[in-house]
Amino acid sequence: MSGSALFVHHDKSMNYRFHDHHPFHPIRLQLTLDLLSSIGALEPSQMLSSRPASDEELMWIHQPAYIEAVKALSQASPEPDWIGRAEQYGLMDEDTPYFAGMHEAASYVTGGTITAVEAVMSGKSTHALHLGGGLHHALSAKAAGFCVYNDAAVAIAYARRHYNARVLYVDTDVHHGDGVQWSFYSDPEVCTYSIHETGKYLFPGTGYLNERGEHQGYGACLNVPLQPYTEDASWMECFEQSISRLTAYFKPDLIVSLHGCDAHALDPLSHMHCSMDIYNRMPAILHELAHTYCEGRWVAVGGGGYDMWRVVPRAWGLLWLEMSHHPLKQALDEGDPAHARLPQSWIDKWQGQTQLPLPTEWLDDLSRWEGIPRREEITAKNRENLAVALQEYPEA
Template structure:
């Protein structure tokens, strides 16, 4: 498989920052960049500097009045009249509060994902990664779940408008990818897929089996809601079976995948019990499927993940190691390998800033994890949901 990949980034994306104590903190990205550089897995030749999205591009997904509100609430301080209206646009709650420079920072996030899509569909690279992206909860006229503008949805619209591409969107964040789903719910040329903790217990409360698209888009939407405390084996069984069946059925020109890493057992905002192993295996499956079904064309973005010290840097680094086919990833994939240590220079730089001991190894030592008592019941329920999700999708030779 090709390792022709670009890492899309701009320092402006680090300004997408609500406040110092907010869980969606740009330090997650800085920690990842430092880890990749510490293991010689990212160089300047692989990096692609991005641009901000234009207002015309934002309007492909977002309502004019909403963009006007985001701009007005980005001022420091905003006009009091706009502050009184912030709540109706989802920009007043503790999840997604307005902040100075919000519009520009969010526009750079969107522009980064557009840049990644353009690099792949123009033939400049087979794969492109924009870890600053992944704002999948933003709706047409409302912010939600830490997301102001929906970069994935705008970039998919760009792929359609500029290149006429048929796009498969794959969301592996533990929270349902609602904003992208609703943006293309009746579009037969964009298939949205999300595997997540069931919305019965977790924000945003959507992503159920019966959400399958509407009108011409019926069938171009698949959700795999999983039970709380799902572990690696069940998660991977459901993911690999469903995404392999779906891509053969849909036949995309491009995969756009979102890689939140909040299904990890250490994440404070969900109830899953997965390890770092799934964040090594899922990108490998997508890499293989991209080459098998759409000429290798694959764009990936970041997303959630709120244990920013122990989980996010490792998970996002594993994604880039896979996309770039770095030799370290091959070593980590060997079943007979001993545990591979993280660079000591990385831990040495950051350990003083967190009271939590930083991990010493790339993958988790599962011999130290307690077993989930309801494993059999959880696995059976997940298999039931998987069967229902797949019932309208025939196997394709």
């Protein structure tokens, strides 16, 4: 099981940057690119340059008045009238403040995910990864949760319009994939799946079991809300059972997956207690499902992840190793200690820029982790929610 893989990137997407101290910082992507390059896992022949999304493409998801507002607030000195209206478009709060060049940068982010979908659907590549993407909280007329344009939703609309593809969207970010869900909530040809910390305690406060789609799209929406402090075993149990059954039921032509890596115990913006193990195992499950149901057609994007030094580069690096069928991935799965360590050159290059000690190995040493006292209670509640989530989908 392999298939060709392309890594989609454009330097202008690195300009998607609110300010130096914002948690959604493009250095996450630079750290990952450097890590993969330092082990020889990202060759120039595997790179694909992307383009910006057009206004017409953005309008498949976003309202024209919103796009106009984003453009106006992207100026170096926006007009006072637009600044006065920024709040109604979600561009005034501390999560998603407007910034100079915002429209162009967000258009390149969105165009990157479209480029990845086009590469896969046209047959140019079996798999494509666009780590700059993953802005899943943006709504039709409002920015939210660090997200200005919803690249995943626009790219799914591209696959529908240009290839009439049935699309399964898989969101593994710790925050519910609300913007994508609402974009296709009544569409039976787009199935949205999200496994996340329950919205009872975490932004955006949605993603409950009763959100199943509406009208013709009823049943083409599955949410798996998990309890705070969920650990690897329960996360993987819920993910593997639910995504396997849903994919068999929906039978997609294309899988689009979003890989926020903020369910990790070190992430500062959530309450989960997972390790790097889920980010090693979960992409392999998606890879297998893509080959089983979609002739391998699989597009992956980035997303959240706010321990940018210790978690994001490893998690996103593991995703690319899986997609590109790199031999290091098999060595890690086999527990080969000779390949467990991260390259010293990468550690030396970046350690001086953070006070946090950079990790030295790809996977976490779980022997040093403290267990969660409520593990049995958390696991039982997650299984209960899983059973409710899956009750309308027959077992294969």
